[in-house]
Amino acid sequence: MAAHRESNMVKIITACSMLALLAVTPSFATTKPISSIAAIVNDEVITTADVDKEYTQLQKEAEKLPVPERTATRSTALNRLVDRKLVEQKIRELDIKVSDEDVRLAIEDVKKQNNLTQEALEQALAGQGLTVLQYKVQLKEQLERMRLMSQEVRSKIQVGEREISEYYEAHRADYGGSETFHARHIFFKLDPNGSAEQTAKTRKLAEEVLAKARSGENFVDLAKKYSQDPAAAKNGGDLGTFKKSDMLAEIGNTVAAMKPGEVSSLVASPAGLHIIKLEEKSQEKGRPFTEVKESIEEQLYRKKSEDRFNQWVKDLRNAASIDIKQP
Incomplete structure (x- = not known):
């Protein structure tokens, strides 16, 4: 399992977390140093030239991101x-x-996954400004880090059956299992060009009907008597069965937060005021658990790995001697 993940993580493109490959070579044409010390980490130096190079790489990565x-x-x-x-x-x-x-096996794996010949791989690397020798150095460093991750982080992570199942149930919509709702409403139309007095009168009536509905009066009868949605009113305000996205956002968001049998507060939409009663909430099956279980496990494992690795690096920082001289 670890070997499989290790091989899948090897990429042709230089990973952001790779160390700079080429050492800074001092110039003998001048007595001035080409760089100064930016930081000392456990007696090892990071130069301002190192920071310059990393900053350039960071800017290239940022160009691919959304502006914000x-x-x-x-x-x-x-x-x-x-x-x-x-x-x-x-x-x-x-x-x-x-x-x-x-390293050789990792390169062969990259070639196989990307359907590349040796010549095509060398051309792809040249396009990134890399020689095969430089790429081998990068792969070696990347494999070392992956083995470190496996030893220090991943080996200590477990994803249980219950955890996978709970994630599936909480994210059914992601697997085609959308929620459906059966609801009724009592509608009160508000004229956007009406007077403040007319609006207040309509709202007062809506509040009175809401009080009746919440006190236990028959919702179907109230809808037939008061609702100004003629099509639904004759059927007791029945909106039928629908998905959240099928309705006005105000109604969809309201029913999604309700329990069956519950009556909402007054809901304002561009058309007017609604009193909603949720009759039933159900869940479409979507893709079965057995079909998505492995991908969920991998997703949870990856998330836990990232979180644990970040904490592990923080712990390394706390235990290290780090002297920042200049950014």
């Missing part, structure tokens, strides 16, 4: 480098190794 989410700062870039450095140090501490054969 395009936030790229040097502080964010530095924090990513600090987290990456801590993970790198943990890999060395735990002596996690990835062999050349592991």
Whole structure:
């Protein structure tokens, strides 16, 4: 299972969490240093040149996001480098190794999944400004991190049957199992061009009828007597069976929050005022649990992994010696 997840996570595109591959080479043409220290993480240095490179990458990633989410700062870039450095140090501490054969098999897996020949892979990498050798270094680092994740995070995560079942029941609509409602209403029309006096008179009547409905008077009889929706009134205000999205948003949202037998407060819509009684609520079957169980388990597992990994990195930070010199 872990090996399967490991191979599936290998991507041709450089992952955002990869370390910068190319070391900064000092220039001997000038006596000025090309970079200064941005941070020291457990006695290991992150330079401002490292931050510059990460910041550039962050800006490229931000360009692909919706405008409101395009936030790229040097502080964010530095924090990513600090987290990456801590993970790198943990890999060395735990002596996690990835062999050349592991990398070769990962490349073969990438080629197979993307239906690529060796030549096509090299062309795809060249399009990203990478050589095969650089890509192998990236894959090795990525596999090391995945093994660290498996050892320190994923091995400690469990997703139980009950948890999967509860998620399925709470998200049936996501699997084609929409809720349906059978309801009645008593409608009071409000003229948008009417006077304040007319509006107040209509609202007062609606409140009086609402009090009658909530005191136990027969809703069907009240609808026939008072409702100004002629088509529904003759059938006791019957709206039939419908999905939430089939109705005005004001009515759909109201019935979705009600229990069968319950009478709503006055509901205002663009047409007027409604008193709604929910007769029945039911759930369409949709895709069966057995069909979606595996995908739900994977989704819950992934979410737990992300949450636990983020907490794990926070714990690493708390235990580390981190000296931020400049963003």
